[in-house]
Amino acid sequence: MATFNRDQLVEFYTRMIRIRMVEEKLMEVFSNGEIPGFIHVCIGQEATPVAVCSHLDATDYMANTHRGHGHALAKGIRATDFMAELFGRKNGPCRGRSGSMHLADPDLGILGANGIVGGGIPIACGAALSAKYFKNNRVAVCFFGEGATGEGTFHESLNLAAVLNLPVVFICENNQWAEFTPQTVHMGIRDVAERAAAYGIPGVAIPNDFFRIHEEAGKSIATARTGGGPSLIEVQSLRWHGHFVGDAQKYRNPENIETAMSADCIADFLQRLYADNHITHEEAEGIRKQVQEEILSAVEYARNSPLPDPSELLEELWV
Amino acid sequence: MKEIRYIGGIKEAIREEMERDSRVVLIGEDVGKPGGSFGASRGLIEQFGPDRVIDTPISEAGFMGMAAGAAACGMRPVVEIMFMDFMTVCMDGVVNQIAKMRYMFGSRFSMPIVIRTPCGGGLNAGPQHSQCLEAWFAHVPGLKVVMPSTPYDVKGIMKSAIRDDNPVIVVENKALHALKGSIPEEEYVIPLGRADIKRTGSDVTVVATSRMVHESLKAAEILSAENIQVEIIDPVTISPWDKDRVFQSIAKTHRLVVAHEAVKQCGIGAEISAVVAEELMDELDAPIVRVGAPFVPVPFSLEQAYLPNAKDVVAGVRKVLEKTF
Ligand SMILES: Cc1ncc(C[n+]2csc(CCOP(=O)(O)OP(=O)(O)O)c2C)c(N)n1
Numbered sequence: 001m002a003t004f005n006r007d008q009l010v011e012f013y014t015r016m017i018r019i020r021m022v023e024e025k026l027m028e029v030f031s032n033g034e035i036p037g038f039i040h041v042c043i044g045q046e047a048t049p050v051a052v053c054s055h056l057d058a059t060d061y062m063a064n065t066h067r068g069h070g071h072a073l074a075k076g077i078r079a080t081d082f083m084a085e086l087f088g089r090k091n092g093p094c095r096g097r098s099g100s101m102h103l104a105d106p107d108l109g110i111l112g113a114n115g116i117v118g119g120g121i122p123i124a125c126g127a128a129l130s131a132k133y134f135k136n137n138r139v140a141v142c143f144f145g146e147g148a149t150g151e152g153t154f155h156e157s158l159n160l161a162a163v164l165n166l167p168v169v170f171i172c173e174n175n176q177w178a179e180f181t182p183q184t185v186h187m188g189i190r191d192v193a194e195r196a197a198a199y200g201i202p203g204v205a206i207p208n209d210f211f212r213i214h215e216e217a218g219k220s221i222a223t224a225r226t227g228g229g230p231s232l233i234e235v236q237s238l239r240w241h242g243h244f245v246g247d248a249q250k251y252r253n254p255e256n257i258e259t260a261m262s263a264d265c266i267a268d269f270l271q272r273l274y275a276d277n278h279i280t281h282e283e284a285e286g287i288r289k290q291v292q293e294e295i296l297s298a299v300e301y302a303r304n305s306p307l308p309d310p311s312e313l314l315e316e317l318w319v
Numbered sequence: 320m321k322e323i324r325y326i327g328g329i330k331e332a333i334r335e336e337m338e339r340d341s342r343v344v345l346i347g348e349d350v351g352k353p354g355g356s357f358g359a360s361r362g363l364i365e366q367f368g369p370d371r372v373i374d375t376p377i378s379e380a381g382f383m384g385m386a387a388g389a390a391a392c393g394m395r396p397v398v399e400i401m402f403m404d405f406m407t408v409c410m411d412g413v414v415n416q417i418a419k420m421r422y423m424f425g426s427r428f429s430m431p432i433v434i435r436t437p438c439g440g441g442l443n444a445g446p447q448h449s450q451c452l453e454a455w456f457a458h459v460p461g462l463k464v465v466m467p468s469t470p471y472d473v474k475g476i477m478k479s480a481i482r483d484d485n486p487v488i489v490v491e492n493k494a495l496h497a498l499k500g501s502i503p504e505e506e507y508v509i510p511l512g513r514a515d516i517k518r519t520g521s522d523v524t525v526v527a528t529s530r531m532v533h534e535s536l537k538a539a540e541i542l543s544a545e546n547i548q549v550e551i552i553d554p555v556t557i558s559p560w561d562k563d564r565v566f567q568s569i570a571k572t573h574r575l576v577v578a579h580e581a582v583k584q585c586g587i588g589a590e591i592s593a594v595v596a597e598e599l600m601d602e603l604d605a606p607i608v609r610v611g612a613p614f615v616p617v618p619f620s621l622e623q624a625y626l627p628n629a630k631d632v633v634a635g636v637r638k639v640l641e642k643t644f
Contacts, residue, residue, distance in 0.1 A: 061392065095425030104424040111391055112424060116415050122381045123416060126388020133344070133370060133394060140388070153411070156381025163376060316426040317460055319484040 009278050010287070012054065012210065016046040016266045018291050019070040022079065025295050026069070026086065030245045034303070035086055039100050042070040044208075044240035047265035048173050049074035051213035052141055052233075055221040061109040061127035061140035063120035066101045067173075068113030071143050076108050079294055083302035090308040097308075109138075117178075118151030120144065121170070125157050128168035128224075139167045139224045146234075147178025149192050158199040161230035169220045170196075170232040174205075175239035180251045196232040208237035208265045211272075238263065321504055326496040328474035329359045329435065333397060335506065336481040337367055340395060343481055344371045346382050347399030356401045357437060357496055379405055383412030386432055390486075391420060395431045397481060402448045403438040403490065406455075417486045418461030429484045435477070439530060439580055440626050441494035446616035451529075451581035453490045457558035457590070463487040463511060464558040468532035470500035472555055475509030483511060492530045492580070514561035516568070520548035523636050524568040526591055527551055527578040531610070531627065535578055538632035549636060557587050565591065566599055573604040576635040580627060583611030605642045610635040 004012075023041040030039045042049075045067075053074035056062070064071040072082060077093070085092025086100050093105040104112035111127055114120040124142030131138035148154055149172060161168050172192045176183045189195070196203025202220075206212045213235055220231040238260035242249045249257065273279045323331070337343045345360055345367075351374035354361030364372040375382040379400060386396040400406055406413065413434065420428050440449040457464045463485055467473040473491065480487035517532055518539055527535040532553045539549040550568050554560045569575055575595055577588035588609040595607060610631045617625055 061388075063388065093425065094423065094427065097423050097425050102423050104427065106391070106424075106427045111388060112420065114416075116411055119384065119411055119416055122384025122412065123388035123391070125381070126385040126390070126394075127392045129373075129385055129389045130392035130394050133389075152378075152408075153380050153384055156376070156378035157384070159376050160378060160381045160385060164373070317422050318463070319421070319429060 006278050009273055012050055013269060013273065013279070013284070014287050014291065015050045015074060016210070016269065017288060018079070018294070019046040019049070019073050020266060021288070021291050021295055022073060022082070023069060025299060027245050029299065035100070036088070037099050037101070039245040040067040040243065041241055041245060042067050044260060044264065045173055045175060045237050046070055047208055047210040047269065048171065048213055048235045049143065051210050052171055052217040054214065055218050056139070056141065058108050059136070060138050061111055061124065061131070062143070063111045063124040063127065063140070064113050064143040065117070065120060065145060065148070066113060066115055067145065068103060068143070069100065072103050072105070072110055072113065075110050077105055077110065079298035080301045081105070083298040084305050087302035087305065088307060089302055089305035091305050095308055095312070118144065118148040118153040121148065121153050121157040122160070124168050125161050125166055128161065128166035129164065131167050137225060139169065139221055141169045141171055141221070143171045143173060145178060146172055146174040146176070146183055146187065146192050149195060150186055158196065158201060158230070158232070162199045162201050165227070165229045167224035167227070168230045169217065169224055170230065171217070172232065172234040174234050174236045177239045177243065179243045191234060193232055193234040201230050201232060203232040203234065205234040205236060208235055208263065210265060210269045237265070320501040322499055323470050323474070323502050324496070325470045325473055325491070325498045325500070326357055326359055328470040328502065329477055329491065330361065330363070332474045332477035332481070333360065334363060334366070336478055337363070337371060342393060342395045343397060344373060344389070344394055345397050345399065346373045346375060346386055348375055348377055348401055350374055350399050355399055357493070359399065359435070379409035380412060383409035384416060387412055387416045387420065387430070390430050390432045391428045395481065397433045397435065400434060400436040403436045403452050404447050404450050406436060406452060413456070413462070414459050418459045421485070422461060430486050431484045432486045433477070433480045433489060434486070435489040435491065437491045437493045437496070439492040439494055440617050440622050443619060443622050445619040449617035449622070451579065453557060454581060454586050456488050457587060461486065462558065463556065464490060465511065465556045466490045466529040467555055468495065468529050468553055470498060471502045472509060472515065474502055475507050476511065476555060478508045479511050482508070487511070490529065494530050509555070512556045512559050512561060514552050514554045514564040516564070517551040517553045518549065520550035520572070522548045522572055523574045523576060523639055524550050524552060524565070524572045525576045525578055525632060525636065526565055527553060527632070528557060528587060530580055531578040531632070534627065534629040535632045537629035538636065541629065541633055542636055547636065547640065560591065562594065565595070569595060569599055569602050573602055574639045575603065575607045576610060576632065576639050577607065578610040578627065578632050578635065581611060582614050583609050584614050586611050604644060605639050608635045608639045
């Protein structure tokens with residue numbers, strides 16, 4: 001932590017709390033029926049995208065998952081663009097065709113959230129292949145859950161990345177639940193990171209702690225960028241909420257939920273900042289208020305944005 | 320003009336496009352030193368090096384998804400899937416990712432990918448190495464599908480496919496790989512989406528794809544001895560297919576037979592027949608006849624009984640001439 005100045009720390013906090021508050025707001029507007037479809041929130045997991053993406057430029061690539069709001073926000077999408085897409089509006093970055101589960105923005109290297117578990121992992125390898133081919137010094141990161149590591153694409157991608165020495169970093173956000181199934185049911189190992197060894201690439205399992213994630217991601221991304229090849233980072237947490245908003249979680253023991261909610265990566269981060277006098281409670285509260293306003297105005301912007309016209313339905317299937 | 324084999328046409332197309340555009344790369348199993356299972360990339364790694372001729376592990380799902388990401392980030396991958404049957408293990412990459420990435424992301428990405436893959440029987444390779452699955456892909460919005468039948472067509476359309484900014488699946492037929500034909504010495508391309516009249520005739524239109532073009536030509540010879548003049552239209556591109564040219568031919572002959580090697584049920588023939596029935600019924604003098612394989616997997620030892628051939632086309636033409644509305 002000594003290596004960060006106050007402004008950086010405040011920025012990290014702002015980014016994490018923005019994700020948290022966006023998710024809270026989305027739960028509300030989704031429950032109001034303002035957004036159709038499915039919403040998967042990442043509350044409790046905000047440290048990972050912020051810590052990882054703080055090492056990336058807009059030109060670096062990212063592929064992510066259905067639980068992808070935090071990744072997109074951390075990669076730099078504007079709250080207004082984000083909300084417009086989630087509300088299915090014409091002025092969203094995908095013209096309202098993607099929604100929550102497929103949000104992309106090529107200007108920010110966001111190659112798309114994916115509705116297919118494991119679908120984005122090889123896509124990140126392809127982005128990394130292009131970076132290596134064009135020698136443009138970019139890297140690709142890929143976020144996925146522990147459930148995705150049962151998919152063939154995960155294993156094939158790690159192997160491909162290893163043999164082709166691709167500049168890609170695989171980030172497994174292990175929240176211990178894959179939809180309605182706990183990790184213990186579908187995995188014979190505790191640490192996903194162990195799987196990296198099978199492909200001859202480095203793998204580490206770390207707790208849901210911003211500073212640890214920042215440090216490991218920094219090393220992995222620098223290695224990838226300088227031609228050192230791929231690696232895997234597993235961040236272990238516990239899912240706070242249901243699989244999707246509205247999931248009654250009947251399959252889950254209430255104690256498991258309580259345990260999940262008692263570990264808060266943002267609160268932990270803030271405690272460290274208070275303890276070291278980097279920020280006061282008033283300042284933290286001020287940031288929250290500011291973020292709150294930003295989100296409210298993004299939601300207003302989205303609400304007031306036009307829906308795509310049905311006449312656009314057949315447009316641009318092909319160039 | 321020069322003589323070339325079908326497989327050579329594929330290789331020439333890839334080589335010329337790789338020379339023309341440094342963003343074009345080849346991805347697949349055995350495509351490097353071995354030159355691909357059927358030799359379509361022989362010599363390319365020597366010319367272009369391993370950065371452009373990328374030999375992958377046996378992981379179709381992985382490298383198909385990788386091709387999607389590479390295309391979205393500015394490369395123009397040509398992916399080889401050794402046998403069309405193996406497309407099943409990378410369907411996510413093809414159907415959910417590659418086919419949709421332009422449309423679902425609001426046209427923000429272009430997806431210039433070519434997937435080339437040999438279909439069809441003739442090698443007694445059995446039920447998992449002989450299928451014609453083109454209808455699956457023609458059913459997916461976002462994919463273009465071509466099925467060239469001659470060395471001339473395959474070279475010209477492969478070049479267009481590589482230059483196209485959309486995903487294109489080039490379905491070859493293994494039985495055609497050794498076929499010889501002449502092509503111009505100089506460069507040429509064949510536009511996607513344009514059907515070719517392989518033979519003109521006035522009595523019956525046969526729309527035939529891939530290997531069945533050749534079987535239909537044989538059938539036309541047999542029938543011409545009886546003074547039945549068959550017109551053979553090769554769509555070349557099956558999605559989107561050239562409705563105008565097919566309709567023009569039917570407007571002349573008023574009778575339609577559709578012939579393909581894939582199983583008849585839910586095949587491309589079903590689509591073409593249905594469109595003609597919906598939109599051009601008034602021009603038809605008889606019910607449409609389809610020629611295709613029976614609804615079973617391709618059997619190892621009964622392959623000849625399974626595969627549709629010239630005789631089936633002859634029978635189809637006779638049938639369509641028999642009846643009149
Ligand atoms: C190929 C595929 N299979 C199943 C699903 C249904 N599904 C959506 S999310 C999910 C669980 C994913 O778990 P994990 O990868 O751990 O991510 P998390 O939801 O915990 O973030 C499943 C099974 C899907 N979308 N895609």
